[in-house]
Amino acid sequence: MPDVALDAIDRRILAEVQREGRISNQDLSERVGLSPSPCLRRLRLLEERGVISGYVALVDPERVGMAVTAFVRVRLDQQADRQLATFEAAVAGFPEVMECYIMTGDADYQLRVVVPSLSAFEDFLRGKLTRIEGVSQVTTSLALRPIVYKTALPVGMVSP
Structure with missing residues (x-):
């Protein structure tokens, strides 16, 4: 059982930021079907809850x-x-x-x-x-x- 309850929009946000960590809030909100302000609030809440633990650049070894x-x-x-x-x-x-x-x-x-x-x-x-x-x-x-x-x-x- 997950520590944090996630709905379908949270899951879409997570999928998008995992695919493109540097995505703008405007683009993210369009991809997940939310207006920018609620999208940013959800993203910040995912970060505060520790669901998103950080952002990195992937380097080709x-x-x-x-x-x-x-x-x-x-x-x-x-x-x-x-x-x-x-x-x-x-x-x-x-x-x-x-x-x-x-x-x-x-x-x-x-x-x-x-x-x-x-x-x-x-x-x-x-x-x-x-x-x-x-x-x-x-x-x-x-x-x-x-x-x-x-x-x-x-x-x-x-x-x-």
Whole structure:
């Protein structure tokens, strides 16, 4: 169950700002079928409630020299709270780690790591990741190329 009740207009607003974060309020209001003032009020309310947590520019990794994406599964030797907190604090400070999830199954964590080269990835593994206290196993899969990459949540799929 969602934290915030959203109606169809809220969902249209979310879909549009996810598609084009720099859209003007005038264009947004036209696309969602509201006049500008109520549209802006709804947008601000979505921001205040934390439904919209921020705005970003999406950067093409290849064009800025970050050609290697690796998915790394990590097992710890223990799942004690202290060890989990130590691991999580360490990876949160690594700029190469784009995402980190605590997992069920055969790995404790899954990371998405982006680096410029395989040698940079080796440096990351040997110099950072495997040096974290409690890391007992690391398994890596290298991405050859993205097939589907989305940043917009399918907010229209959730029924009001």
